[in-house]
Amino acid sequence: MEPMPIxxxxxxxxxxxxxxxxxxxxxxxxxxxxxxxxxxxxxGIETRQIVLRLIRVVFGVRGVLDDESSAPRSGEGxxxxxxxxxxxxxxxGDPIPDIAAAVGRxxxxxxxxxxxxxxxxxxxxxxxxxxx
Numbered sequence: 504m505e506p507m508p509i510x511x512x513x514x515x516x517x518x519x520x521x522x523x524x525x526x527x528x529x530x531x532x533x534x535x536x537x538x539x540x541x542x543x544x545x546x547g548i549e550t551r552q553i554v555l556r557l558i559r560v561v562f563g564v565r566g567v568l569d570d571e572s573s574a575p576r577s578g579e580g581x582x583x584x585x586x587x588x589x590x591x592x593x594x595x596g597d598p599i600p601d602i603a604a605a606v607g608r609x610x611x612x613x614x615x616x617x618x619x620x621x622x623x624x625x626x627x628x629x630x631x632x633x634x635x
Contacts, residue, residue: 521554527633529556534625539618558614560633561623562599568611576607581616589617 521529525546539557543550558564571577578593581589585606592602603613617623 508614518555519548521556522617523633527630528559529553530560530629531632533557533576533618534630536621538621539615553630554618556609556614557618557623558599558610561625562614564599564610564614568614569609571609574603574609574612577609577612581606586616586620589613590620592621593617593622 525548529546531544532542533539537545539550539553542548542553546553555568558568576585588606589602592605597605599610599614599617602617603610606613608616
């Protein structure tokens with residue numbers, strides 16, 4: 504009898520559930536200057552989950568963040584021009600879905616790049632919302 508092949512389902516792309524203390528620590532550490540990659544090590548949570556949480560809390564975005572069907576440049580590197588567009592549109596106060604569309608990315612992709620560049624600051628209202 505031949506051995507049965509093992510089928511491994513694709514990695515779930517679900518968002519983790521964060522508690523207030525974890526969110527508070529994440530916001531505090533990011534505000535202190537930790538990169539999203541250092542936060543993975545500091546918090547023991549994968550970078551994707553960190554970025555998802557930051558986008559939800561800082562930008563207040565609900566719904567699907569990683570719809571690549573409307574992101575023709577998904578997975579490609581960012582040009583300097585695209586990085587400038589991200590920065591200037593963020594500074595202008597544009598919503599992250601609009602910023603993402605301007606550079607052909609998903610909201611997750613554009614948010615990830617903004618946070619990896621450490622462009623967004625954590626608004627005081629976010630700190631207050633998750634304080635003890």
